[in-house]
Amino acid sequence: MSQIPEAATAVVFDKCNGPIRVDKSHKVVQPNELAPGEVLVRVEYTGVCHTDLHAHKGDWPVPPKQPLVGGHEGAGRVVAIGNGTTTTLKEGDAVGIKWLADSCLNCENCREGQEATCPLAETSGYSKDGSFQQYAVSFARHLTPIPEGLPLEIAAPILCAGVTVYKAIKQSNTKPGDFVVISGAGGGLGHLAVQYATAIGLRVVGIDTGADKKKLLASYGADIFVDFKEHSGDGALIEEVKRVCGGVGPHAAIITSAGGAAYNDALEYLRPHGTLVAVGLPPDTYIKANVFFTVFKALRIVGSYVGNRQDAVEALDFAARGLVKPMIVVEPLANLASVYERMEKGQVAGRIVLKCFD
Ligand SMILES: [Zn+2]
Ligand SMILES: [Zn+2]
Structure with a gap:
């Protein structure tokens, strides 16, 4: 397992519509600082979704947290698990960070598998910092296991775009x-x-x-x-x-x-x-x-809103079996601001996936 550094790269904005900064000395939450239920993920690839652009522009009725590290199509590996966490995940497992970062699992919505409409739902790259960074904290119970053998850059766009359309077809x-x-x-x-x-x-x-x-x-x-x-x-x-x-x-x-x-x-x-x-x-x-x-x-x-935990597992399984393959263009994480500009001009074909490490 790689050493966990004290600081790493994250792409941050301090307020909506403000400058997008590539922060190379962003504090990395250390394993002993993780709360029970939290997991530290070394993010290798992250897709860029239109929702991320909406978050930056503050387009939606409820604004995102600020400052914000956006991103909700993160694919990486578990590097630490908070003490006292009940999970089947292990260090080294490939996992996906999706839009729905957490939900209570106890309300009527959650019990029915409609986790996205849980009143306590947390969202990656919106109410919580997301995947536009090298080390992200997420919640064990909502991380999606990624099948071994599925390239992480292919898994990334499945975690929002893929799950969303797969769920729509199910509906x-x-x-x-x-x-x-x-x-x-x-x-x-x-x-x-x-x-x-x-x-x-x-x-x-x-x-x-x-x-x-x-x-x-x-x-x-x-x-x-x-x-x-x-x-x-x-x-x-x-x-x-x-x-x-x-x-x-x-x-x-x-x-x-x-x-x-x-x-x-x-x-x-x-x-x-x-x-x-x-x-x-x-x-x-x-x-x-x-x-x-x-x-x-x-x-x-x-x-049809986003899928639940099971939808995410199923959607990735189609990709792992080679039945679904997103069209992607891989670019460095530091390109995010330029990706947003191209998105606004409608110049993006397929999905842009950012590579978080050189
Ligand atoms: Zn999305
Ligand atoms: Zn709930």
Whole structure:
């Protein structure tokens, strides 16, 4: 086991919208300073999610802790476990730091496996310091074991992006052979949703645009591609989606794209008893559902937040078996500020994963 240094590198901002500092002498919590239940993780890779950018900008109704070390797609190894911690984890185990850092495990939400809505939930890189650092403190009971053999840079984006779309598919009320539309299929969340959906035997209709996206999605086994630019007339996209899904529309639609229009289209092309799953978080967007048709077609509209501990284990297992592989670009941890700039300009393709050690 490597020595635990007194100080290491962390990327920090002191207040929302303030400068992002690469702090090379950030204090590392020492093993004897860990509280019961806490674990020190040597973070090797961490993905960058849009939520991290929202945290920095203070976009959400409840602001993050400040100063903040963001990040919630951390993959690394356990280097110390707080005295008095009950856990099956051991030093050296590969573990993932996900968005949900902790929850009480005792409330109704937690007992039902809906840990994300626990009133005592803590979040990595938001209410607690996260994974944009070399040594992070996290909670044993919410760390996700990473299967040995799965490269940590591949595991990292599964811990938020992967789990999120995997959970959305679980909420879609579908069974193998059903049609599912993935809107925004070529994007950061969408390309993972397509792979999970294909892996569990759904017939995937990818909505996106361009020959490159079409080719990428076909390589994942997506049966059908609908180019929204080729069907841009009044109601044309809706008709095309219905047509490719047996003339009656898909059983479910998972909306990962940023635009609000995709939600309203889905309510029109879903077949009776179809399910709309909202995953993307476009700002100031409302789903406008016609009550008559929602009742008459017995539609379901479901919001899907992040997965629970079991969802995270399952999502990683697909990746470990080679069924799901995120598109990643690896960069040094110190690049975070530049990554945010590129995200804001929409210049990021795939998922950026930061390497925490040289
Ligand atoms: Zn995230
Ligand atoms: Zn709880």
